[in-house]
Structures are given as structure tokens and as C-alpha cells.
Amino acid sequence: MAEPGRDAAVADEQAARERELIDRVVASFDGAADERLKTVLQSLTRHLHAFLREVRLTEDEWTTGIGFLTAAGHLTDDKRQEFILLSDVLGASMQTIAINNEAYANATEATVFGPFFVDDAPRIDNGGDISGGAAGQPCWVAGTVTDTSGNPVPGARIEVWEADEDGFYDVQYGDDRTAGRAHLFSEADGAYRFWAITPTPYPIPHDGPVGALLAASGRSPLRAAHLHFMVTAPGLRTLVTHIFVRGDELLDADSVFGVKDSLVMDFEEQPAGTPTPDGRPVGDTWSRTRFDIVLAPAT
Template identity: 70%
Template sequence: MTTHTAEPIGPEQQALEEDLVAAVVASFDATTDPRLKKVMQSLTRHLHAFIRDVRLTEAEWNTAIEFLTAVGRITDERRQEFVLLSDVLGASMQTIAVNNRAHKGATDATVFGPFFVDNAPEIPLGGDIAGGASGQPCWVEGIVTDTDGKPVAGARIEVWECDEDGFYDVQYDDDRMAARAHLFSDEDGAYRFWGLTPVPYPIPHDGPVGKMLEATGRSPVRASHLHFMVTAENLRTLVTHIFVDGDPQIEVGDSVFGVKDSLIKEFAQQAPGTPTPDGRELGGRTWARVRFDITLAPAGV
């Protein structure tokens, strides 16, 4: 990146730049959609303020265009590099913060991530989401309630995670569907399933976002986590994770800023031969268990 030494900005140059900002902002005055007008005019002001603040060089502008072009080229139906870019810049988490206001103890939301897949298979309560993915078995259970403490029956719970090698199913080339599923809470709001004990993993860093992280001395590694998306009638959709208490990566830093203290849970390790909640035989393997109670806010708050 070219080093740029800022020179003092005289009043004539300042007026020239401010006139341009005003002209571009005014170009959206005829926008009939008031929300679109507000967004475009605010975007214009902030974008120009950034360019003027750093005194962006033409070479840097070209580099930015090349970077965004590369992000677009690597993006396809299986990989969303723009989501990764939003995530590592904290834009995803900021959008979530703006749109998921704290409300009477509702469970905190966090980033959606780029690896969600529609039409994951349905499993029964107590079923296994692994689908052949490798990893330590983990029993996950909890109850879904609203903010008044009333159990939510029939809540749809989508769950997905990486395997023990740190890869999601969509990162393989064989069209597998593994370590993801959906299930529904019972009449008491309870849910339970077998998953895998989460492990830390790097976000895809073989593309332009990875090169940006390398250039800025940042790690691509995410703290260990298990994804949830919970939907229920008349309640706010929750997109969140739970994180593994004691994972050193939490202290180092999550590459997409997704960790919240309320979402760090104990994944209690169980010795070989410890009876499982549903009587499942694990052949002398160790396993883990975690409880995650979910509280959904009302829709529209």
C-alpha cells in the first residue's frame, strides 16, 4: 500500500471537496422511497468523509476496486466472500446489534456466518446431527421460552457446525450434508440432540479476505462454537451461537467478533463409560454435554 503524507488542506481545496459531497448528496433528492433516500445520502456522506479523512490516493482506490472485484469473483453458491468481509470488519455484528435490541433477558444474537444451508434434514428430539461428520459426540439440551418464561412449543431449531477438522460440509467437494439439521421443541418447549463438541477453525483465508487479514496481522481463527437459528410464531427470529468455556481462542479473539459472555457455555467432558442421557452406547468414547436455554423476544421489538 502506498504511503501517503497528508498536506495541509487550504480553504479553496476544502470548499471544492465539500461542494462535491453536496452535489452527490443532492443527486438523490428526487428518490421517492424515503428510506432509500436516507440510506444513499448517508452512505455518500460517510464514504466521502472516509476518503477525505485518509486522503485516499488513486493507487489505493485502484487497489480497493481490485480487492472488491476479487471478492466478487470468488463468491459463488457455496462460498460468500462478501459475508466474510462483512464479518471480519465487524459490520455483521454491528448490524445484529442494531437490529436485536436487548429485551427482558432475551438470548443474545450473534453473526449468521457464511455456512448456513437451507433444507437441512429434520431429526427427531434426541436425534444426531452429525451425519457422518467426525468429532467428539456432544449431548445438547435446553428449553425455549419467551421473555415471560412461557415455554414455546414447536419452535424450529436449526443447528450447524464444523467437523473436528474445522470444516463445514459445504467446504467439501462431494455434496455431503453433515453436522447440520433442524428439529422442533416439544410441548414443554424442550429440545435435545446429539451434535459434536465444537472446535476452533479458521474462516476461509485462501481468498482476498484472507490476504487482507494477513496484511494486517490478524488471525482468521474463530472461537469454537455451535450455530443456532430459532424461529417461532410471533417471536423474533434468533440467530446465535454457543461458545466453549475455556477455549483459549476466546481470549485471543474471535476473527468475526461474535463472542458474547452470555453465550459462553460449559461443555462438560464425560469420561468413557459414563451413562448417556438417552442410553446411547458410545463404545467407550469420551463425550460432552451442554445446556443452552433459549429465550425469544417478541416479534417487532
């Protein structure tokens, strides 16, 4: 069996030098007091060196990589997280989610958190509006929160957030607006409902190093249209997920690999003048969707 990370053209003496360095770096973490930290660092070292050896990375390429990470750090602040974008476009976010959210009975599947969640979003009552003035077609969202046995989950905290019809989240405007986000709680029977705006596709921020990476590799920054959810309830696994719009052409080309078939929903457009579920007057077209949330038990 070939040695991991070794190019077939590398001479035995050179390969031995490279292995010796790996062994020394791995051994340097033997004294870590935290056993989990030791495991992670030693495995990271082995895999990183295997990558370096497999591609025979040049010094110029390594310098370019360091510059890329430095630029990502400079761009990151409390409203923009370039490293989350990097994790997302490499599929690392979705892989970590898959590892930590194993399938359980009929529980709703998880997907990426994304870089635009904000703590302390305003609370709305059931039937309220999360848009906060964000532009877009009104959309009625309703459903229930239950456990995997079908029991209603009252009082579940439901955080929701989304981009406006121009593809921007409120934090991207830089004027301290709060729009397209809120939280509410499920009722005694597990039901919830709110007004939002119909999701539309948009690009992840691509004016930084991650955008340059996508452009250089011929990839699009576009995300499939979606609405974010985070649902928490005592004794149950926290769910971070989206719902996606059936028929969206980007479902198979989402830039962060976040789409799952079970999360694709019908967003049914209603003609202008169609009565709304709560009697709200809507002068133009609007849409509606249903999303029943099932929470797995906490582990």
C-alpha cells in the same frame, strides 16, 4: 469544530471543491421515490467521502480497493460468500446485529449468521444426531425454548449447524455431503435435545482476499469454537446465535467479534463408559452442554 473528513493541511480552496462535489452527489439522490433509500444513499455518500478525505486516499489505493472487491465477487458463489466474511471481519455484521436485536428483558443474545447456513437441512427428531457422519467427539445438547415470561414455546423450529473436528463445514468439501447440520422442533413443554459434535476452533476461509487482508494487518483468521443456532416461532423474534465453549483460548480473539459472555457455555467432558442420557452407546469420551433459549417478542 473541524470539518468532518478534512485534513488540517488541506487548503480552503481545495476543501471547498471537495465539499461542493459532496453536495452535488448527495443532491443527486433527492428524487428517490423511496424515502428510506434516499436516507441511506445520502448518508452513505457523506460517510464515504469523509473517509476518502480523512485518509487522503490515493488513486493507486482506490484501484487496489476496487480490485479487492472484484476478487471478492469472483470468489463468491452459492457455497461461499466472501462479502459476508468481509462484513464479519470488519465487525459490520456484529454491529448490524446489535442495532437490530436490542436487549429485551432476559432474551438470549444474538450473534453473527456466518456464511455457511444452508436451507432445507434434514429434519431430525428430538434426541437425533445432526453429525451425519462428520468427524468429532459426540456431544449431547439439551435445553428449552421459552418466551421472556418463562412460558414454554412448543413447535419452535431450531436450526443447528457446525464445523467438523477438522474445521470444515460440509459445503466446503465440494462432494454434496450433508453433515453437521439439521433442524428439529421443540416439544410441548419447550424442551429440545440432540446429538452433535463438540465444537472446536477453526479458521474462516482465508485463501481469498479477506484472508489476505487479515494477513496484511497481522490478524488471525481463527474463530472461537462454537455451535450455530437459528430459532423461529410465530409471534417471537427470530434468534440467530451461537454457543461457545468455556475455556477456549480464542474467546477474546474471535476473528469476527461474535463472542458474548452470555453465550459461553460449559461443555462437560464425560469419561469413556459414562452412561448417556438416552442410552446411546459411546465407546469413547463424549461431552454434554445445556442451552436454554429465550425468545423476545416480535416487533
